[in-house]
Amino acid sequence: xxxxxxxxxxxxxxxxxxxxxxxxxxxxxxxxxxxxxxxxxxxxxxxxxxxxxxxxxxxxxxxxxxxxxxxxxxxxxxxxxxxxxxxxxxxxxxxxxxxxxxxxxxxxxxxxxxxxxxxxxxxxxxxxxxxxxxxxxxxxxxxxxxxxxxxxxxxxxxxxxxxxxxxxxxxxxxxxxxxxxxxxxxxxxxxxxxxxxxxxxxxxxxxxxxxxxxxxxxxxxxxxxxxxxxxxxxxxxxxxxxxxxxxxxxxxxxxxxxxxxxxxxxxxxxxxxxxxxxxxxxxxxxxxxxxxxxxxxxxxxxxxxxxxxxx
Amino acid sequence: xxxxxxxxxxxxxxxxxxxxxxxxxxxxxxxxxxxxxxxxxxxxxxxxxxxxxxxxxxxxxxxxxxxxxxxxxxxxxxxxxxxxxxxxxxxxxxxxxxxxxxxxxxxxxxxxxxxxxxxxxxxxxxxxxxxxxxxxxxxxxxxxxxxxxxxxxxxxxxxxxxxxxxxxxxxxxxxxxxxxxxxxxxxxxxxxxxxxxxxxxxxxxxxxxxxxxxxxxxxxxxxxxxxxxxxxxxxxxxxxxxxxxxxxxxxxxxxxxxxxxxxxxxxxxxxxxxxxxxxxxxxxxxxxxxxxxxxxxxxxxxxxxxxxxxxxxxxxxxxxxxxxxxxxxxxxxxxxxxxxxxxxxxxxxxxxxxxxxxxxxxxxxxxxxxxxxxxxxxxxxxxxxxxxxxxxxxxxxxx
Numbered sequence: 001x002x003x004x005x006x007x008x009x010x011x012x013x014x015x016x017x018x019x020x021x022x023x024x025x026x027x028x029x030x031x032x033x034x035x036x037x038x039x040x041x042x043x044x045x046x047x048x049x050x051x052x053x054x055x056x057x058x059x060x061x062x063x064x065x066x067x068x069x070x071x072x073x074x075x076x077x078x079x080x081x082x083x084x085x086x087x088x089x090x091x092x093x094x095x096x097x098x099x100x101x102x103x104x105x106x107x108x109x110x111x112x113x114x115x116x117x118x119x120x121x122x123x124x125x126x127x128x129x130x131x132x133x134x135x136x137x138x139x140x141x142x143x144x145x146x147x148x149x150x151x152x153x154x155x156x157x158x159x160x161x162x163x164x165x166x167x168x169x170x171x172x173x174x175x176x177x178x179x180x181x182x183x184x185x186x187x188x189x190x191x192x193x194x195x196x197x198x199x200x201x202x203x204x205x206x207x208x209x210x211x212x213x214x215x216x217x218x219x220x221x222x223x224x225x226x227x228x229x230x231x232x233x234x235x236x237x238x239x240x241x242x243x244x245x246x247x248x249x250x251x252x253x254x255x256x257x258x259x260x261x262x263x264x265x266x267x268x269x270x271x272x273x274x275x276x277x278x279x280x281x282x283x284x285x286x287x288x289x290x291x292x293x294x295x296x297x298x299x300x301x302x303x304x305x306x307x308x309x310x311x
Numbered sequence: 312x313x314x315x316x317x318x319x320x321x322x323x324x325x326x327x328x329x330x331x332x333x334x335x336x337x338x339x340x341x342x343x344x345x346x347x348x349x350x351x352x353x354x355x356x357x358x359x360x361x362x363x364x365x366x367x368x369x370x371x372x373x374x375x376x377x378x379x380x381x382x383x384x385x386x387x388x389x390x391x392x393x394x395x396x397x398x399x400x401x402x403x404x405x406x407x408x409x410x411x412x413x414x415x416x417x418x419x420x421x422x423x424x425x426x427x428x429x430x431x432x433x434x435x436x437x438x439x440x441x442x443x444x445x446x447x448x449x450x451x452x453x454x455x456x457x458x459x460x461x462x463x464x465x466x467x468x469x470x471x472x473x474x475x476x477x478x479x480x481x482x483x484x485x486x487x488x489x490x491x492x493x494x495x496x497x498x499x500x501x502x503x504x505x506x507x508x509x510x511x512x513x514x515x516x517x518x519x520x521x522x523x524x525x526x527x528x529x530x531x532x533x534x535x536x537x538x539x540x541x542x543x544x545x546x547x548x549x550x551x552x553x554x555x556x557x558x559x560x561x562x563x564x565x566x567x568x569x570x571x572x573x574x575x576x577x578x579x580x581x582x583x584x585x586x587x588x589x590x591x592x593x594x595x596x597x598x599x600x601x602x603x604x605x606x607x608x609x610x611x612x613x614x615x616x617x618x619x620x621x622x623x624x625x626x627x628x629x630x631x632x633x634x635x636x637x638x639x640x641x642x643x644x645x646x647x648x649x650x651x652x653x654x655x656x657x658x659x660x661x662x663x664x665x666x667x668x669x670x671x672x673x674x675x676x677x678x679x680x681x682x683x684x685x686x687x688x689x690x691x692x693x694x695x696x697x698x699x700x701x702x703x704x705x706x707x708x709x710x
Contacts, residue, residue: 177522215520231525232505261505287510298510
């Protein structure tokens with residue numbers, strides 16, 4: 001049973017479902033096929049054709065809770081259009097990839113939470129608002145339909161994780177600015193920058209302003225050396241994976257509004273690319289150019305989530 | 312035309328394609344107070360321009376009439392009790408101004424100095440001061456009429472702004488003939504619509520640590536238009552001191568520019584002129600018509616109430632945006648002085664209530680950002696025009 005649970009969750013997040021089989025038409029209408037249900041209901045749901053995973057209320061409650069993703073106002077800290085405050089959990093998942101997570105998602109955010117969990121490969125269960133069932137179902141179907149790609153994560157620097165809250169907040173701000181990092185236990189020589197909060201170069205005092213701290217890291221890395229740049233929005237966070245000839249870029253839009261013409265710069269030369277855009281299907285990349293060791297293209301549309309495959 | 316359809320059209324479109332001397336008497340103008348002399352600063356942020364366009368003509372900014380301005384005034388142009396403009400008077404002001412600027416014998420000939428039937432002409436309006444101070448319907452309509460008179464088809468005339476919602480509320484269509492294109496790059500100022508901008512033509516600058524460091528030129532400007540007429544208003548501006556020719560054409564043709572001024576600090580000093588100087592915008596902006604029928608002396612660029620609206624009742628004509636804006640500095644400064652308001656040159660911390668637009672709207676002695684009226688002189692250092700008042704020739708005409 002445990003192995004089945006792992007396999008099912010690895011295929012994407014599941015929707016926490018407490019209603020009985022009489023709710024089957026509701027799930028089918030929404031296109032939700034993967035659910036997490038009470039252990040006593042698993043066989044019933046499986047017999048009905050669902051991929052049912054057992055989970056108790058206690059187990060759900062014991063999982064690490066993730067906040068509902070999106071943007072929020074923070075007076076004096078962030079402004080809605082220029083520098084929105086993004087609530088995102090990719091950094092938490094990247095920090096502790098083996099953990100089990102649970103989202104309790106406010107209305108309107110289920111699809112984004114599902115996409116976020118999938119992007120970072122989280123073992124996640126989503127408790128969603130009933131009004132979000134259709135959007136969650138559509139996102140889960142989109143995720144299931146993506147071509148398989150198991151590529152190494154790309155990072156430009158390492159953060160030595162001491163498990164502290166302050167280091168976590170540094171990771172949060174780095175991720176929010178698309179400064180791709182790997183959480184490590186000790187410095188890694190392949191990275192030019194290894195960030196150890198509390199060291200002489202990266203003091204705790206400096207890290208107490210994580211936004212300024214992230215800017216310092218950015219300036220040390222330099223924008224030219226960043227593997228990923230996003231132009232045309234301040235509310236899109238990416239995760240980049242790649243091997244020698246293939247890159248996959250996940251783009252999560254936390255802003256809640258469709259974005260047109262997002263411009264992306266990825267280090268490396270890729271001549272061909274395809275966008276899989278949730279809600280829009282497969283789209284061609286626009287204005288793609290390869291120059292100076294980088295590839296640039298525009299994404300015609302981005303709703304909540306898109307996956308770009310580059311070759 | 313639907314904005315997205317228009318943007319697609321532009322994305323698919325191919326890239327598109329001199330004048331006589333000014334016969335005006337030199338006139339030294341004594342203005343009180345003179346703008347505070349400034350020097351081009353050092354330590355400015357790094358601005359990287361990316362454009363594959365080279366200058367293609369000599370009649371862009373500053374054009375054939377550097378340092379020369381025609382100011383046409385008429386007390387009959389606007390009824391200040393109602394704010395209504397007089398269409399006939401405005402038309403006469405336009406005709407006199409264009410003839411004086413070019414030295415042409417007829418109005419048609421004056422417009423022919425700038426435009427021919429093959430041109431695709433953009434009219435950059437300003438809708439930011441809706442409802443009380445936008446590019447006047449009467450001036451815009453007369454501009455279109457004159458373009459048609461020299462043979463430019465309506466299908467080749469584009470009235471443009473960055474934001475569709477501003478164009479919608481200003482609603483020029485009832486004042487203009489059918490067939491003219493009214494287009495915007497974005498639905499609203501919310502940083503979600505990038506398709507209307509040229510991904511290959513931009514300014515790259517990290518000003519406040521923002522991650523989106525690019526400001527891209529509108530595709531309409533880079534891909535479709537061959538010439539542009541700039542019709543700004545005479546307005547105060549909380550970040551730039553004033554907003555005139557330079558600010559209207561620069562910030563009205565590029566994306567992601569609100570990022571240049573925030574938290575009390577403005578990088579507009581160097582960004583405004585730099586944007587205006589980027590090709591092909593610079594070469595294609597051939598005519599400046601500053602609408603001074605109405606003006607805003609505080610809390611600009613907005614004019615949601617008439618509290619700070621005034622009536623200069625004049626229109627300025629030229630090809631040199633710096634020269635016109637230099638005159639604008641004094642117009643706004645003098646009006647503020649007359650009203651007992653803080654100078655646009657004030658940089659004192661005591662006047663600053665950072666990001667408190669409500670306080671700024673209530674009190675003309677409050678700044679929310681340290682203003683940068685020096686952006687006009689900076690633009691002159693880029694060759695966009697003449698800043699030195701002693702070298703600016705103004706011809707005043709009264710209608």
